[in-house]
Amino acid sequence: MKITEATIIIENYLNQTDNNSLKKIYQKYLSIFEDLQNREFSDEELNSIENKLDNLNLNSNPKNQKRYFKRKLNALTHFLMSKFSLVTKGAYLALGISLGTGFGLALGTSILGPNQGTTTGMLLGMVLGIIIGKYMDTNALKNNKVIFINQ
Numbered sequence: 001m002k003i004t005e006a007t008i009i010i011e012n013y014l015n016q017t018d019n020n021s022l023k024k025i026y027q028k029y030l031s032i033f034e035d036l037q038n039r040e041f042s043d044e045e046l047n048s049i050e051n052k053l054d055n056l057n058l059n060s061n062p063k064n065q066k067r068y069f070k071r072k073l074n075a076l077t078h079f080l081m082s083k084f085s086l087v088t089k090g091a092y093l094a095l096g097i098s099l100g101t102g103f104g105l106a107l108g109t110s111i112l113g114p115n116q117g118t119t120t121g122m123l124l125g126m127v128l129g130i131i132i133g134k135y136m137d138t139n140a141l142k143n144n145k146v147i148f149i150n151q
Contacts (some may be wrong), residue, residue: 001050001053001054001058002050002053003033003036003037003049003050003053004037005053006029006033006038006053006056006058007030007033007034009058009059010026010029010033010058011026011028011030012096013065013069014026014027015027017065019066021116022065022066025066025069025070025073026069026134027150028073028149028150029069029073029076030075031147031148031149031150032073032080032147033148035147035148036049036147037081038135039144040131045083045084048083049072050137052076052079053076056072056075056076057072058072068120077147080147084145085145086145086146086147087140087145087146087147087149088146088147088149089137089146089147089149090137091137091140092132092133092137093130093133093134093135093136093137094133095129095130095133096128096129096130096131096133096134096136097126097129097130097133098129099129100125100126100127100129100130100132100133101111101122101125101126101129102125102126103125104122104123104124104126104128104129105118105121105122105125106121107121107122107125108120108121108122108124108125
């Protein structure tokens with residue numbers, strides 16, 4: 001399925017629904033498709049995207065549409081991240097904060113003890129995670145590896 005065909009299908013779903021949370025999911029699809037159409041891909045890369053769109057089976061009409069399309073959206077973003085190193089805006093920042101907090105907690109507790117080390121370690125880990133995540137997000141933006149999804 002071509003990106004334009006997938007766009008038409010999702011636009012039809014968007015026009016047919018009254019559910020606001022489902023509309024947000026459809027709008028995320030549309031912003032990803034728009035971003036993909038504005039990028040330059042080789043024929044092989046474009047074929048792999050089209051094959052993935054075929055595998056997503058966007059034409060189906062499941063009972064729980066919100067759950068189904070949210071899962072397929074996650075599968076699509078995971079595919080784009082693993083295959084083309086495309087990430088959503090702020091992805092590295094979120095990862096940096098979570099990893100920094102975890103490692104800071106572990107290291108702070110082991111070095112400074114459970115009383116003072118927990119808070120200090122979490123704080124330092126979070127700050128370090130923010131710095132590294134922000135740097136990586138900026139680097140991804142410079143290299144045109146960010147997909148902008150309308151929230």
